[in-house]
Amino acid sequence: MGQEAVELGHGEVNIIGVEENTLIASLCDLLERIWSHGLLTKKGKSALWSHMLSFLELEEINDSGKPIDPKLLTPAVSTSTAIQVATQMVALVPGLLQSSANLKNYLTPPTPDYFTGNHLWPNLSTHDSPNRNYKEIHSDAAANSVEVEKEKPAALTHRRSRSKGGTELPVLKAMPKSLTSDMKKVKAMTDIKTDVGFARAFVRLALEKKTLSTHLKELLADADLLRSLYKRYAFLRCEEEREQFLYHLLSLNAVDYFCFTNTFTNTIVPYKVLIFPSTKFGCFTTSANPWISIAGQLGETGVIEIPKGCLEFNTEQKNLGVLTTLRIGHDNSGMTPKWLVEYVLVRNEITGHLFKFPCGKWLGRVDDGSTERLLVGELVHPATETEDLGTLSRTPPRCMSPAPTGSPRHKLMEQSLSIPEIQEMLGHAVNNIVKHFHKPEKERGNITYLLCGENGLVQCIECVFKCGFKSARLFRHKFYSWDYLEKVKSCFETFLECPESLPPIASTDQAKAGYWLFCKRMNQINNATSETIGKDGRFQLFVCVGIRDRLLQQWLPLMANTTVTQQMYEENSFLRDRRAMSFLVHILDTLNDYNVCLESSLTRGLDI
Structure with a gap:
């Protein structure tokens, strides 16, 4: 299960599915046998859980016997x-x-x-x-x-010092990693009824948090408790064998498990949400009523209202599994509704998994006019166990923030990516999706991140539409790919209404079917989505639906042959380069063999 599994060919350092459940069940049985060996008196069905309960009881007694905390005494008279x-x-x-x-x-x-x-x-x-x-x-x-x-010094406080702009960002405090804290979390689970169930839940939680060896070492460090529970010849009282056993358990940290998250699907999980808005442009707070919706592999939360001015709150929800997407927005009310959100952090308060949802865009009638955004999450792995998670709030990496000159992100913002660079990005994005489907079904990750995440396929397709666009000279307003699609739709509708206006190359039945399907999908997206979804959100939905229905590679050549493309793009643009378009169609055709399923959080339950 540990380092040996990686060496034997588990290159992704994770084991999921039936094999994982079988191995973990065998590990739990092994632990029960070890803890039952040489036991003086058996209490309950699980020797491991009984030992842990005794340890927890002693810890609580020791805590209650400590001197009274001076902070709890009556304060002195001033x-x-x-x-x-x-x-x-x-x-x-x-x-x-x-x-x-x-x-x-x-x-x-x-x-x-x-x-x-x-x-x-x-x-x-x-x-x-x-x-x-x-x-x-x-x-x-x-x-x-x-x-x-006057002479009395100012009272000390524990609040974080404010920044220069008079604003205060939330700070994510580290979770306790002690054995007793994890035991209390497991004991609070209402869907477990037996001691054996509690013991197995604890083992799964410790495996997922990579603390099994540490917790058992802390449990076995109490020599007096061991002598009171076990005979002299017991395995746990043999120091050399015990240390070797704990050393082998330490190798399990080489593998990433989600055995607790994927098993206890009905458990109520507390989530901590921290919102990090931009401290610039006077948009730290909003006068509107904000809301948030979190989605994972096991379900969605629905709309959660956020109190005004609140950037940190807790919410208890049925286990959502591994988090995938987050939708944040507001009702655009008040005098100053616009809000620039850098990113959002969501932490599972049981497993400690931290997910980051980059945003870097406005909420309000700014830019593309969107008052809600769909954010794609990624799991954050702390570099060290002692890393201060609060440092994540000090340098917020916005998706659209200025990047170093010459980097792919900077070139994307400046619309200066060359055709070979875009082709390379497309190759990596499609290759990641192909590798996703070649894995066993239960070992696949989140395809939404491969589609809509950083350097995902949607972002690469957007680079195709921005390459060689003329709007920098002809128009003053910012160009959105959705504006181009709207003009193409009008052109296709003209072709369908007046067949004699069709170019000779596009007069085939297959081309006419492509025109009709393109206009139908565009109308469906416009009619199904509300005004709260801006142009970026509609373009994202258009690309995802086109890939799912295997239609995007059919539409692109038809779009490139219109007069709209000739009017809006340079001759050296991607859409007017025949070789580049042939490459794009060919690489998208490789996805026809796979069934791409979109999450309901991505389509918002729309019948598209």
């Missing part, structure tokens, strides 16, 4: 409050001042202040006149109170 009380006492007995030469003889000696060393009571020295009235003393006490408050 200096100003003490002076005010003393002054009121003096004011209530003015005759006492006249009958006594020194009030300090009748009062408890003053206590020095914790911060400044000043006395809490008013300074009534022996040189004070016995005839001073209580109003004068009250004024002295008030003056002392002001001085003490």
Whole structure:
């Protein structure tokens, strides 16, 4: 299951499906046999879980026996409050001042202040006149109170210091990695009824978090507990064998498991969501009512309303599995609804898996007018176990943020990618999809990321449409690929209404069928999608549906032969280069052998 499995040919360092369940069940049986060997008294059906419960009980007893935390004690009376009380006492007995030469003889000696060393009571020295009235003393006490408050240092807080712009980004704190914390998570699962079930759930969770060896080492470190539970000859009390056993378990960390996530599908899982907006352009917050929807391989959450001004919140949902997409938007209400979101982080609070959903685009009537965005997630692997997850918020890598000059992302934004570079990107994107389908069905990853993620097929097709476009000189507004598709649709509708206007090459029945299907799909997308989905979202849906229906490679040559393409593109553009178009059609034809299924979160349940 561990390093040996990788060496024997599991190149993707993951084992999924029936083989994984069989191996993990065998591992659980092995652990039960080891923990049952030499047991003094058997308690319950699972020796492993019984040992862990005893360990947890001792930990709770030790925690309860610790000294009282000073933070839980009643706070001390402040200096100003003490002076005010003393002054009121003096004011209530003015005759006492006249009958006594020194009030300090009748009062408890003053206590020095914790911060400044000043006395809490008013300074009534022996040189004070016995005839001073209580109003004068009250004024002295008030003056002392002001001085003490000025000298008192500012209270310490644990809030993160604000940035220069006066905004504060959320910080993702590291999760506890102790044995007791994971045990409490497993005990809280309501869909498990037996001790054996709890033990197996714990093993699966520890395998997925790569902490099985660490947790068992912590469990076996309590020598007194071992002596009270096991006989002298027990396996767990043999130090050399025990250390060798833990060393073998450490090799399991070489494999990525999702055995807990994919097994307990009905478990209620808490998710932590952190939204990182841009601190520039005055768009840190929005006056609109934002919402979010998360989707995974096992289900979707539906719309979750986000309180205004809230960038961090928790939500409990039925297990979504490995997260794939996230849709974020708002209702475009208020005076300043536009919102520039850098990215969103979502963490499974049981397994600790962290998913990042890059955005880098506006929500509102800006750019393409979209008030909602579909974000594709990717699993974040911390470089080290001690890495501070809060550092993810310090350098947010926006999808559309400025990139180093000469990089593929910078060239894409500047529309300066050459045809060979675009062909290379297309080759990598299609090759990744082909490799996806050549894996066993249960070992396949997320095809949505291969289609719509960074350097995915949709982004590569967008590069094709942006290569050699003339709008930089002819128009002032930003060009969107959807604008070109709308003009092509109008041209195709003219061809269908007036067959005599068709060019000789495009007068075949196959070409006419392509025109009709293209116009039908465009109308379906326009009619099915609401105004909240902008031009980028509609183009993304158009490409995905075209690949699914195996029609995109038929439409592209028809689009290239229209007068719209000649008017809007240079002669050296990708769409007007016959060799480049032949390459594109040929490489997309390789996907005809595979059944591409789109997630409902991508199509939003539309009947397209």
